[in-house]
Amino acid sequence: MTSGVALFVIDIQNYLAADAATQIPHADRIRATGTKILLTARGIVDRNCTQSPFRIVFVQHEQLPGDGPLIKGTQPWKLVFEPREGVREETLVAKSTRDAFESNPDFASQLKSMDITDIIAFGIQSECCVESTCGGALAAGFGVTVLGGAHSTYDDGGMSAVDIEREVEGRLAEKGARVVPWEEAVGLWERMERLDFWT
Template sequence: MATALFVIDIQNDLATDPTTRIPHADRITAAGRRILSAARGVTKPSTGTPELIIFVQHEEKPEDGPLVPGSAPWGLVFEPQLGAACERLVAKQTRDTFESNPALDFELKKLGVSSIIAFGIQSECCVESTCNGALAAGLEVTLLSGAHSTYSDSSSGKSAVQIEREVEERLRKKGAQVMPWEDAVAAWENAEK
């Protein structure tokens, strides 16, 4: 059975704009570069190596936020490679990629995908919601620890890293696996040897 790698909402507003980006944006983009390089380098798929890469891009109406299609904030930091049949762009208008794209689980299963590996921005919003959507669709889920993050929450006093850990714990309780992104990359690279 195949695995799909979900790259969730690593968009300019959240990751590169110095006035709006999340506190740990540099860590997420550096991890993303390594993860994508390793995933794209897999030529001998084995258990747990991604065979499909889904780039998720959030869209908003101008009155709802800055991620307006065609705008600079909406742009992706990482994009599908032109002509790469195993890389796809998926737009969404809700936190859960599966809710925004009701046929997505069917399309993935038709391609033999039984599990997803996820990372991106924001941990407690679109990352967690998409993982929950995948679990509800009957897919196995692995969240890459260290490769997802969010804003700190001043109202609760929780740091971004505390929120990351809480999301990981909630997803673990629902049956998801949480793995350091470095371990996933090492496994994919070792599968090539």
């Protein structure tokens, strides 16, 4: 039986991923992997367009003036990858905290009403909004898969971004998340023509 799956594209915004002055060190990798992931996922969604069990959720962080650069309506706040207009399987979710579920108390029940049981996640920043949103999804009872190599962050405190990525994956795995290299996941999607490759 095909599970309902939501692919979460978390905070891939201009400030973090498309401005040479402010972007994370591995922004090029995140844009390139995101392009491939979305191309493949959208192909599967479109081919399953009648009662598709798959959704793509674009998560966008918002800050108030004075709190940070991601102010709604500004260039830094805009998404690198946006939902397609008129495609019911693609939705936008705004958030003001690291956890999209905390920012949107009805979000989990809305997903469950669409028979979504599992979430696949990638994006920015690994130890902030990716980890927190994945943790929120686990707490809400969803299965969670993190796409290794498709999330990243800034170097911090003597740790490289890649080291932080691995630490985050380890912590989420301890909580029950799957960690799957993005290339492996996309390869399975292409062969199986569905996003719930674990069934």
